[in-house]
Amino acid sequence: MRVVMFGYQTWGHRTLQALLDSEHEVVLAVTHPPSDHAYEKIWNDSVADLAGRHDVPVLIRSRPGDDELLAALKDAGPDVIVATNWRTWIPPEIFALPRHGTLNVHDSLLPAYAGFAPLLWALINGEEEVGVTAHMMDDDLDAGDIVLQRAVPVGPRDTSTDLFHKTLELFGPITVDGLALIASGRTDWVRQDRSKASFFHKRSIEDSRIDWAWPAEDLDRLVRAQSDPYPNAFTFHRGNRLRVVEASVSEGRYGGTPGRIFIREGDGVVIVAGADARRGHHHGLVLRRVRTDDGDELPATDYFRTMGGYLTSHPGKAGG
CATH class of the missing domain: 3.10.25.10 (Formyl transferase, C-terminal domain)
Structure with missing residues (x-):
């Protein structure tokens, strides 16, 4: 499939690498500009640099939705959009543009820990496992139907750094496996139980x-x-x-x-x-x-x- 990637930092970098190594064709990468926010300077492998090394066109945006970006997306003609660690809302005219919609990959076991810094909040709250969810994007942030979900246990002395490395290993495989399910024609995804949802703010x-x-x-x-x-x-x-x-x-x-x-x-x-x-x-x-x-x-x-x-x-x- 033809894929447009919306991604940022190391999570986006790892996902883009998996897409480049797959049978899919990455036709455009969209990423955020570098940030001075303390937490966004930590795991900051560049999506733009990786895309550039593979001759993938790159657009840099703080927020999507401008006419130039919309025109570029239409010209790229994606079958699907993949979003990983995209930090702002993506409007319907973008996430619904491809024929297969947009697959968002989020580092929590949704519907719990939607929003920001889910690993840190989950560890602070004593959760026994963390993980990654691949879901179809809809109008509400991190609320779309679940395509795939994978979990890892939280060890008794694990740090957030440990959990970052554990869950990062899941991003590439869950993205490629999710796209395979989408390409097969499957649409029987699991609806999130919104009564169990929780949404967390950025840490400062x-x-x-x-x-x-x-x-x-x-x-x-x-x-x-x-x-x-x-x-x-x-x-x-x-x-x-x-x-x-x-x-x-x-x-x-x-x-x-x-x-x-x-x-x-x-x-x-x-x-x-x-x-x-x-x-x-x-x-x-x-x-x-x-x-x-x-x-x-x-x-x-x-x-x-x-x-x-x-x-x-x-x-x-x-x-x-």
């Missing part, structure tokens, strides 16, 4: 701020979700920002005030956590490696030479 630096009222188990997942090269989860110590690179849930149960720098446990330092920490029924968060604002990374036991004082969510709050 604010979403990495540690709230010590969260239970230690949730904070452990937050730290793993904000693994390198993502912006790390952070807190403040004596007015200075401190990034948490590695942490885990404590073995012991510790009571007191959330944020208290309490005691050494093994090779780390326990911070009291949880809104009801005063009852002493719950675990703390063991910090193992931290990074200062000047980029120095060191064991928490080297950074916290003495116990006592507090970690806070903002620099202006009191802390010892």
